[in-house]
Amino acid sequence: MNFEEYFKEELIFLLDTQSKKEAFEQIANGLYEHGFVKETYLQAVSEREEVYPTGLLAAEGGIAIPHTDHIHVNKSVISLAILKEPITFLQMGTDNMKVDVNIIFMLAIKKPESQLRVLQMVTEIIQDQEILRKLRLSSSKQHAFSIIKQFCSEITI
Template sequence: MTQKNIFAPDAVYVSKQSDRDQVLKETYDHLRKHGYVKGNFLQHIIKREDNYPTGLDTTTLGPNLPNIAVPHTEGEFVNARLIVPVALTKPVIFKNMIKPDKELRVKFVFMLLDNYPDGQAKLLAEVMAFLAKTPVNDLRALLNMTDSNAIYDFLIKQFT
C-alpha cells in the first residue's frame, strides 16, 4: 500500500469545534457527504471512543509536540480505506489510550477508516511508524497546521 491511496484531498479536515463529540460529528458529516462512511458511523465511533479511548500523549516523541488521537470503529460502518487527518484549531479533550482515566488536550486527529475486519490495526501501526520516524520539527509543523491542502501535501510526501 502506498501513501497515495490512504489519503484523499477531500478527506482532510480542519475543525473549529472545542468538544470531542462535535469534532467527530463535524468530521462524520464531511465524510458522509463524500461517501466515505455509512449513516451509522457516528454513533459507533463515539461509542467506541467512550469505551476504548484513542488519545496519545506525544511527549515520548519529542518536546512541545501537540497530542493526537486516532479514533476508529469497525469496518462495517465505513466505505473506504483511508487515514483522515483532522486538524483542530483549538485543543479538544480526549481520554488517554494508555491511561483511560486521564484526559489529554488533543490538537490533531488521525481518524482511521478501514472497511476490512480489524483493518484499523494495520492503519494504526502505520500511523505509529510515521510518528516515530518523522523528524520532530517536521512532525511539530504538521500537527500545528490548519490548512487542509498543506496537510494533504505534507502527508503525501512524508507518509511512507
C-alpha cells in the same frame, strides 16, 4: 501499502471546535458525504471512543486515533483533523488520564485484516516529531496534504 491511497485532501479538516462531539460530527459527516462511511459511523465511533479511549501523548502534543468496526465503513480511508485549540480526550488504555489533543486521525477501515497495517502507517507519522509540528502549523488543508504526501513518498510499510 501505499499511504496516499488512504489520505484524501477533501478529508483533511482544520477545525475550530470546542468539543470532541463537534469534531467527531464534522469529520464523520465529511467521511459520509464522500461515501467512505455509512450513516451509522458517527454514532459507532463516538460510542467506541467512550469505551476504548484513543488519546495518545506524543512528543509534540496530543494525538487521537478514533475508529470503529468495519461494518460501518464503505471504503478505507484516513481522515486528518488539525484542531485550532486542543480538545481533551482520555488517554488510550486508561479511564481517567486526560490528553489535550490537537491532531485527530479518524480511521475508516473496511477490511479488518488491514487494520494493523493502517495503524502502523499512522504510528510512523505520529512518531515523527517534525511531521507533527508541520501539521500543527498548517495553514490550509492543501498544505497539510502536501506534508502527508511528502512523508508517504519517503517511507514504506
